[in-house]
Amino acid sequence: MNIFYASKAGLMQSLNLQYNPRIDQLRWLAATIVFLFHFQLEYRGLGGPALLTPWAGLITEGHTGVGLFFTLSGFLFMQIALHQKTIVYRDFLRNRVLRIFPLFLTIFLVATSIGRDTFQPQDLFYLFATNLGHAPTSGTPVTGAAWTISLEFLFYMVFPFLARFAMERGPRYLLGVLALMAFFKLSAYTVNANSTLMYFCTFVGRFDQFLIGMLAAMLYQHEQLRVRLHAHAPWLLLATAGLVICEMAALHRYAPFGATPKSAFWIFWSMAESAGWAAFMLAWVSFQARLPALFDRILCHGGKISFSFYLLHMGVLHLLSQSMGLARPTGNGWVDASIMIAASYALSWALATLSYNTIEEPFLRMRRRYGAYKLDSTKQC
Template sequence: MNATGQPGERLDECESLRGIAIVLVFFYHFLGSLRGYMPNPQASYASALFFGGSIGVDLFFVLSGFLLSLPYIRGSPMVLRQFFGNRALRILPMYYLMVLAGAAWKGDWRAAMHAALFQNISLDTLLPFGLVWWSLAIEVQFYLALPLAIWLARRKQGRYLLATVLLGLCFCYWKLATPAASEFWAALRSTLLGRWPQFAIGIAAAWTHHHYGPVLRSLSVRQRRWLGTSVALAAIAMIDVLATHSLRQFGMLQFGYWYANYLYVSILWAVFMVALTDLLPLFRKVVVNPVLHRIGLWSYSIYLVHAVCIVFAVVRLDIRPSDELLTHHFSNLMLFIYMAGATLLVSATTYQLIERPFLRLKHSRFLLIGKVREDVM
């Protein structure tokens, strides 16, 4: 379905949002390879979204909560074989290819076995291949938790238990999000306990889209256009303000000293997403277009491949991050073309040869779930 609510159509907005998310993540690692990830007191509002592009991961998490919960919010039955089969076909083939490549490159098959089971994954697991795998481990944990949450939400007594669980999760998040978190709680930040609010925000956005989307879409074109523009621009402006403050004060250290920033950014992404899907921002075609749509289709391959391409280029060219390096505009442009071109070439190839055959298998098994096409999930 799309913003008009017609069954069987694609949520093109979400595919383009995936494109935006992966572009932000790519710039985050590309610019980080030039300057590093330390705080930058001189960071400008104009560049903060790209230097602080880790917010693209927040958008990915919100999108997962939105797309995976929407069919069941619409009343589709939860069939575990169907749900887990689709999830496996979506993420495992490309992921296991990268695990095999990382194991062959590093010669550490023990770490590869743990990674294949989404265990003991950190930023340096089979580096550089495993630089982004920590987020996939959290995704898998969400896949395991979502069916149980849906089962509880659909039963009267289960809703009471679900509310109790949510209170416990709020307590856990409060303990680990504080800058003074103990070592025990801080270690849980890279698990679902540390990121569950982002998925929950996506689920809340899906609920809003389902229950209030028809009301928003019933407004006149003029009302939808100006309301959508105002809300979407306000959300992006606030995300930029948060990214600028985070970059100036913390840089990469945000993870330890301002962890709640991820929560604030996710709320704003959800607001932007609802405005884009149910209203008509004036700049909608800037966001929802064939280029970002194509990048969104390739986003999973790009996500798994881009860090490898960037790190290999950094090592091969002996790049040493510094503020001075950012002033070499022409050479940086050539470097960007080199890294981005290599990433897109490899990603387009792996999408066609690895992802697409399994996506076709997934589509042939279960095309529609709750009137939402499986190729957007």
């Protein structure tokens, strides 16, 4: 058995695990939640009404879509590791670079072009740490979403080792790492004056979400549990969706992001957030009812382009807000907001499709298998 285990979370069909449309649908959901979060920020900035009810927390705290992305990555990686058993680490990293780097580098170069007047040569190092300090990508809303990518790649670097140890020692190994992360979270709170932002965008605040996703995959691996999940998926889906909504309502009520630089609520928030999404994720991948064919294809396409959609939608929203302002075609606030959402979402979707076809997809075709098994690659969605 090879020393390394790994996985892939590519948005194009995987070469290392049979395609599952439910995963693409979850990617679409995560990207859409983040879009709605940024839309309401731009809308409020233009003078539009705020969503004040905690039950709108899935939108007002829609950064939770990032938590879903991170948890989903850990889940899919671990699924592939459990399936493949033997992975070539070099080929795994090669695929990860081909998956992420072309579009990420494009966004980084756009950011350094925008900030050319204040650019310093050492800013190039931020290519590996866009979530820390004063990264060029964080200087403008057009490229601001890129902060997650450096953090994601850090996980790619260490995941093969974590997967090996977890497969050798079982879930208790990941639980041990989570316990250590809890200690780091608690101790870091005592010495960081802006701990909310620390928990939001750093290793200390997000690494546990990858781990929880990995744990969810290991749970799903057990046949008896998987059978029960499939049998009870409809009501579990409703229950876990309710759980996520209640979590977001609690965050909106007690510790909304940006309201205070330091809040004890955030110490273990990422663990609770990720646990809620992991439960929803297990229910959704276990849900076997077929969606209407057209709706299914749309959601799957949304998942396929979600990387481009995530990185580009803020630019679309900002451009529209600067050029058009607060549109009032009907005079009814809710109707006008719905029209603006639909128009900006459609433009973001079209731009993301163009980006996927011209930047992402050609490089994705250069990937190769890094596991021992040859899988059926029939496209399901």
